[in-house]
Amino acid sequence: MSTPALPIPCADGERTTPIQIPNKHMPSPSPGGILFTSPVTPPASPPEGLPITEATKCMESLLHPPDDYRRLCSSPPVYAIDAPGVAAAVNFTSRQPLPAIDQLFPWAHGLHPDNGLQLSFFCARSGKKAAKRMPTCYRGTLIVKVGRDINSSKLKGAIIPEEILPLNTQTPGFLCVDPREGFNVRNFHIQVAKFAGLSDIVVYGDDDTDPVEVMRVAKRISAAQLYHRAQCQGTTREFPIYSTFVVESAFSVFENLFPGMVTTDSRGLLTGKVVEFCRWERMEMCSMSRASEIANNVWLGSTADVRHKEHKWGVVIDANDDLAPLPETLQELLEVTEHSSEQLFLDFPGSGTISPSSWSKIEVDGMIEMCKWMYAVANGEYTEDEHRDSDGDLRMTPSERQPRKILIHCIDGYTETSLLALAYIMYAEVLPVHEAWISLHTKKKRNFFAYDKDLAFLRYIEHKLLDAAVRKSDQCAKSERKKNPPEWLYRMDGSLPSRVLPYMYLGNLLHANNCGLLQALGIKRVLSIGEEVSWTNEERKSFGEDKVTIVKDLQDNGCDPLEHQFRRCLDFIDESHRLDEPILVHCRVGVSRSATICIAEVMRSLKLSLPRAYCYVRARRLNVIIQPHLRFMYELLKFEESLSGCSPKRELEWTHVAREIAAMNRPYTRQT
Template identity: 45%
Template sequence: MATVIVQQQHTLRHSTPPPSSMSPALMTPPGSDRVTVKSRRSSIRLSVIPSFPTPPGAKVYGINAQTLGEALGYQAAQPLPDPAHMFPWLHGLHSDNHVQLGFFASRKRTQRKPPKAWRGITLVKLGGDLTKSRIRGAVSPNEVISPLSRFLMADPPEGFSVRNFHIQTAKLAPLSDIVIYGADGVDREELIALADEFSLAQAAWRLKYDPMQERKSYNTFVLTSSFSEFAQKCPSWVSADANGYLTGSCMDLVQWERIEMANMSRASEISANVWLGPTPEYTVHPDGYDALEKDSYDLMIEASDVASIPGPRFLAAIDKKLESGAQRIEFPSSGSIVLPSDNSRELEDFVNTVRWIYYLAHPEPTEEMDHDGDVETRSPRKPVRVLIHCGDGYTESTLLAVAYFMFAEGVPVNEAYLKLHCDRKRNFFAYPTDVAFLSHIQTRLLQESPANKFTQPTELSDPDWFLRIDGSLPSRILDYMYLGNINHANNPELLWALGIRRVLSIGEPVSWTPEQRDKWGEENLMYIDNVQDNGIDPLCQEYGRCLKFIENGKNDKTATLVHCRVGVSRSASICIAEVMAAKDMTFPSAYCFVRARRLNVIIQPHLRFVYELLQWEEFQTQRLGGSRRRKLEWASICREIALLNKPYSRT
C-alpha cells in the first residue's frame, strides 16, 4: 500500500515523543491495477499531547502547516481505488433499508463492510463557519460527528437512490485521518477538546466495524500552525481567506457554474441593434449612474414571471423618456402567456410591443411641416440599442426573443428556431405553451413585418419536425456534440435541420423507420447496449469507442447527438468525458461546463459514473504527462454536487 508518514517534532505544552508503536500515519488510497505509484516516506517524528487530560482511548497528535500541505498534495496525486472495491458500499447500505440492500447486496453480505482499499484525510474546522479561513475540502464538525462523540450514520434508512452525494462526507470520515484546525486566535483548548471527540469516535468505530484490527489505525491531528501561517506556506490549499474572500486557487462548483453559465449565454446581437443575454452585473459610476447600462444599452427589457404585457400608453411614455437616458422595462417570461383568442387585447399588446422594439432599433425618417407650409424630411434619430435579458440568459427571455426575431427577420417560427440556434449561435429553452403561442401569432407577425418575404403568410404551415418538439432543442455542448433525450433522438428531421448527422445512443435505441436509417447510413448510428442507469453497470469501458465515434463526426465537420432516455446521466457522462479529453479539463470543470449547457435540465450522473469520470481524469493527465493532482477529492466533489442540487431537490 502506498503510504506517506507525516510526523513532526512539535511540542504542545510539555509533550513527549510517543512510543514507536504509536507512530501514526496519514495514508492515501493505494494505486489501482493500471497505475504504479512509488511510495514516499518522511522520517519527521510526530508528537502526542499527553499533558492534556484526554479520555481513555483518545490519542491526539500535532501536525504543522508544511507537513499537512505535503500530505494533502500526496493524497491528491494518488489514484482512486478500483470501483469494484468501493461500490455498492458508497451508495449507502443501511441495515434497515431493505429496498437498497435488496437491490445491491442481497446475496453478498461482504459488500456491506467498509472497504479496506480507502484511506483519506478529512479536514474539520472548529466552529463550522466555512465562509472564511477555509482550507480546501474542510467540513464542519456536525457534518461528520454527533454530540455523543460518534461518527454519524450516513446511510439512509429508507428509500432507494444511486445519487446519495450528500452522504459521502460523513460516510468516508471514519475511513480517514482527521485533521482539526481553526481560525486565527482560536482557543487551543477547544481544538484539543474537539480532537478528543474525534479520537473517541475513531475508537468506537474501530471497535464496531474492525474488531479484529485488520486495518492500520486512523488518527486524529490538530493543526499546530495558525491559519495565517498555513495560508502563507500553502496558499494553493486555501479556498477562502480569513476575511471570507475566495482565493480562486481552489474549485468552487457553485462559483464555477456561474462562470460557465455567463460564458455560455453572454449577450450577442440577434438582429440589428437588439441583443439577447443574461441580466448584466452593473458597476456604479462615481457620478451616480449605472456605467454598464449607460454605456452599453439604451433600453433593457427584462423577462419576468410577474410582469404583464405593456400597453401602448406605457410604451409611448418610455419612448419619450429614452430621449433623456437609458430605460428599463419588464415583459412576461416564457411559459407565462397562454394561447389567446384572435381578438384578445393581450395579443394586440404583444404584437404592438414587438413592433415598437423594431422601430426603436430601426428608426425611420419623419416628415413635418415647416412654418412656410413646406414638407420637411428629418433624419432618423439614433437607433436604440436594446437588450432582452433574464437571469440565465436563455429561459425566461426566449418567448420575446423568438417573436422579435420572427418580426425583424421576416421568418416563420420554425425558421426562427433554426436561425437563432445555428446562425446566431444562441442557446435557448422554450416551453410547449411558447411553441403553441408563437405558431398561433406567426401569421400576424409576418403580415406586419417589414422584412416579410412571404406573399401569402396565412398559408404557412409548420414542418413535421417542429410539430413534434416540446419546445426545447437538444443542448449544444460543443459545436460538434449535442446532448439530448430519446424524444430528440426520435426526431431525425429535427436533428438533420440542426446539422446533426450522427447519433450515439447510450442504453436506449432509437425507433426509426428503415427509410430513415438508410438516409443516415448505419455507420452514422451507434448503440451502446447493456448500460442501465442503475448504479451497477459501468460505463467507463465504453469511453474509447464512444469518443472515437464522436471524433469521427468532428473530423467530418458534422455534429453528433449523444442521448440516453432523459439526457442527464449516461449520455451526460459521455459528454463530460469528451469535454475532459477535447478541452483538457479536470472533471469538476467539465462537469460545470456540461451542466451549464444542458439548458434548464439538471444533469445527474450517479455516484459510480462520477467516480469513473474521476478515474478518467487520472488517465487523461497521465496520458498528457501532466500533474495527476486532483482539483477536488471524492468527498469534496460529492459535497459540492449535493450543494449544487439542493435548490432543486424535493423537500
C-alpha cells in the same frame, strides 16, 4: 415564481453568497432517480472496449503511520501538524490512485441494514457479502474546521464537525448516514460522513478560535475513529488505523505560504485558487450566455451584461417571470427616445408566463406592438402610425430618431428571454416559427431554453406577426413566408438539444427520435447511451446507418459500469469532430448516462478537471440539471487520473466533489 437577482460575477474577492439559478428543474431518471422506490434488475452489462487502468493496492499517505508527528494526547491519540505538513499531505493524497471502482461500490451508495430495498437490489447484483463489505483500500485526508462560519478562513475541502459527528456528544462514533428506506443511487450528501471513517482527519481553527475547543473536537473525532475501527474489526480483518491531527500553525500561514490551499480567506472572500462549484457554474453560465447581437442593434444576454462597460445600451428590457405586464406606453416611450438620450428600462413577461388559458387580444397585440416598437427604436425608423400626421396624411419630413442599442436580458441569459427574442426574430426577419427557432440557435449561435407553451403561443400568433412584418417592408411577399410548418415542429416540446461543444449536443430520447429536428440543426450523428432511437426505415436511410452508435444494456441503476465504454464513445465523438459532423449524445432523459459521456469528452478535449468539466456541462444543459449518479461520478474521477498520464493528480478529492454536488442539488431535491 420570483427569482432573486443573480450577482454579477467578480474576480478574486467575491463573497460566498449562496447563488440560485432560476427555473432549473431536475428530472428523475428511472431507475435510480432522486427518490426512486422500485428499481429494475437487468442482467449485468458485459464490458466492452478497453477498461481504464485501475488501482488495486491500498492508498498511501504522509499521515500514516503518524510516528513522525508529535503526540499531543495519548487517550485518545491526537497528533500535531503544521501548515507545510498539511499542504504536503493533501498534495500527496491527490497523487495517489483511487481504489478500483468495484472496491468501493456498492458500499458507497449507502446500505443500511434496515433498508431492505437497497440491500436486496445490490446484494442480488454483487452478492450479499460483497455488497456490505467495508473498504480497507481507501485512505483519504479530511479537513475539519472548528470555530466561525465555514465560509471564512476555509481550507480546501474543509467541513464542519457536525457533518461527521452526532449532535449528541454522548453518541459514540461517526454519524450513521446510510438511508433507512428508499432506493437512491445519488446519495452525494452522505459521502463525507461515510468516508470519514476511512480518512486521516486534520482539525484546525481560524485565528480567533480557542485552541481548547479545537482540541476538544479533535479528541472526539479520534475517539470516533477508535470506535469505528472496533465496530469494523468484527466484519473486516485488519481494518486500517486512521489518525487525528491538530494544526498548530495560524491560518495566516496558509494564506501567505500556501494560497492554493485556501478557498476563502480570513475576510470571507473567495480566493479563486480552489474550484467552488456554484461560482464556477455561474461563471460558465455567464460566459455561455454573454450578450450577442441577434438582429440589427438588438442583443440578447444575461443580467450580468447590463453593467457591461463595453456596451452602451439605449434600452434595457428585463424579461422575467414576475408576471410583468405588457408595456402600455410604448408610443410615449418612442417620443422619449426621439428627444432624449436617457437610458430606458422596461419589464416584459418572461418565457413560459403566457399560458394558453390566458391568450387574449391583449397578449397577441401586445407582443406584436412590442416587436414593432423594438424595430423602430433599433433601426431609428418611424412606426406605421408615426408615418402619418394628426390628419392621417403621410409625413414629409424624414425621421430624426437615432438608432438605439437594445439589450434583452434575464438572470441566466437563456430562459425568460427566449419568448421575446424568438418573436422579435420572426418580426424583424419575417420568419415563421420553425425558421426563427433554428436561426436563433444555429445562425445566431445562441443557446436558449423555451417552453412548450412558448412554442404554442408563437404558432398561434405567427400569421398576425408575419402580416405586421410584411406591412413594414416589401422585401418579401406574404405568400412566400406562409409555408406549411415541417413535421418535426409538431414533435418537439419547445426545447432543443443542449449544445455543449460546437460539435457535440446533449439531449434526451425525444430529441433523438425527432430525426427532422436533428437534420434542421445540422446534427449528422447520434450516440445512444443505453437507449435506442425509434426511426422509420426512411429516416434511418436518410440519416445513414453508419452515423448511429448504440451502447446497449446500460441501465442508470448504480451498478452497470460505463467506464469500459469511454474509449469507444469518445472515439466516435472524436471522429465526428474530425469529419465536421456534429453529434447528439443522448440517453432517456439526458442527465445521467449521456451527461457522463459529455463530461468525459469535455475533460478530454478541453483538458479540464472533473469539477470544471462538470460545471461546464451543467451550465450548458440549460434548464435541466445533469445528475450522473455516484458510480458514474467516481468513474469520471478515475478517468481524470487516466488523463493525467504517468503522474496523476486530482484537483479535488471524492468527498469534496460529492459534497459540492449535494449542495448544488439540494434546492431541487426532496433530500434534507
